[in-house]
Amino acid sequence: MIDRSIATQIVELIKTEGLEIGQHLPAQMLADRLRVSRSPVNEALALLHEKGVLTREKNRGFFVAKPVVEPLSEVVSELGLAETDLVTSVYFQIADDRLKNALPDEFSEQLIRNRYALTSAQLTAVLGRIAQEGWAERKPGYGWQFSPMLTTPDSLLKSYRLRLALEPAALLEPGYRLERKTLERCRDVEKHLLAGGIETDTADQLHERGVRFHESLVEASGNSFFIDTIKRVNRVRRLLSYRSMQHRERYAEHAKQHLHVLELLESERNEEASVAMREHLLHTLDALSQIREILEP
Structure with missing residues (x-):
C-alpha cells in the first residue's frame, strides 16, 4: 500500500522549491530529505508518474512534468492524495x-x-x-x-531543555551559513502555516515541518555533533509530539517566531537570532507545560 503522505510531500517540495519542467528528482535525495527509505519514495514517484506530475526516463529516473503553481491543498485534492489513508x-x-x-x-x-x-x-x-x-x-x-522512546511529559520537557542548550549555540558556530534556498524554503513553509496550514495539515505534516525547520538551521552550523544530536532527539520525541498537536492554537505564534529567527539570520544577526531561538524554545516549553494533561497516558 502506497503511503500517500510521501507523494504529497514530494508535490510540496516541487512547489516550494519552484522546480521546473525537466528537473530531476533523484530517489536517494528525496529519501534523505524526507528521512525515509528509498522503497516508499520509489512507490510515491511511480504514483506521481501515473498521475502526470512526473515523467519517467529509462535508466535515468523521474523528472518534473509540470510545475506546481496552484495552492497545495487544491493540487493534493485534485490528484486524489488527500483521501484518508x-x-x-x-x-x-x-x-x-x-x-x-x-x-x-x-x-x-x-x-x-x-x-x-x-x-x-x-x-x-x-x-x-x-x-x-x-x-x-x-x-x-x-x-x-x-524502541525506547519519550513516553512521559517529563521526558518531552527534558528533550526541549536539551534543545534549549544546543540550538541557540548552533547559530553561533564559526562559519555558520544558511543557504538562501534553504532560508526561502523555510520561510515559505511558515507562510503556508499562517495562511491556513495549521488547521488543515495532518499531524505528520505539522511534525515534519517543525522538525525540518529546526534541523535546517542546525545543519547550517556545519557541526556534526550538533546535527547528529538534534536529529536523534527529534526521532525519539515523535510520539508525544503527535499527541501535543491536539492543541494547535500555539502554532500561529510559533510560525511568527520562526519567521523572526529567519529574518535575523538573513541579516547575519546571528547573536540576536540565537537569543530569539532561545526565547522561542522557552515559549514552547511553557506551552507544553500548560497542556501536559493531554500528554499523560
Whole structure:
C-alpha cells in the first residue's frame, strides 16, 4: 500500500522549491530529505508518474512534468492524495496505544494484524513506516520490539531543555551559513502555516515541518555533533509530539517566531537570532507545560 503522505510531500517540495519542467528528482535525495527509505519514495514517484506530475526516463529516473503553481491543498485534492489513508490511521492508533501502555514492549506481527484488522499488505506498510521512523524494530529471529522512546511529559520537557542548550549555540558556530534556498524554503513553509496550514495539515505534516525547520538551521552550523544530536532527539520525541498537536492554537505564534529567527539570520544577526531561538524554545516549553494533561497516558 502506497503511503500517500510521501507523494504529497514530494508535490510540496516541487512547489516550494519552484522546480521546473525537466528537473530531476533523484530517489536517494528525496529519501534523505524526507528521512525515509528509498522503497516508499520509489512507490510515491511511480504514483506521481501515473498521475502526470512526473515523467519517467529509462535508466535515468523521474523528472518534473509540470510545475506546481496552484495552492497545495487544491493540487493534493485534485490528484486524489488527500483521501484518508488506513495505514496512517492505524499508525496513529498504534502510537496512541503505545503511549497508553496498551501494547507490550515486544510483540508479534499477528498481534498487530488481529488487533487492528489489517490485511498482509497493510500490516507490512504500517510496520515498515514505524520501523523507518525508529520507534520499533524487528528482533533477531522472530517478532518485534518497541524502541525506547519519550513516553512521559517529563521526558518531552527534558528533550526541549536539551534543545534549549544546543540550538541557540548552533547559530553561533564559526562559519555558520544558511543557504538562501534553504532560508526561502523555510520561510515559505511558515507562510503556508499562517495562511491556513495549521488547521488543515495532518499531524505528520505539522511534525515534519517543525522538525525540518529546526534541523535546517542546525545543519547550517556545519557541526556534526550538533546535527547528529538534534536529529536523534527529534526521532525519539515523535510520539508525544503527535499527541501535543491536539492543541494547535500555539502554532500561529510559533510560525511568527520562526519567521523572526529567519529574518535575523538573513541579516547575519546571528547573536540576536540565537537569543530569539532561545526565547522561542522557552515559549514552547511553557506551552507544553500548560497542556501536559493531554500528554499523560
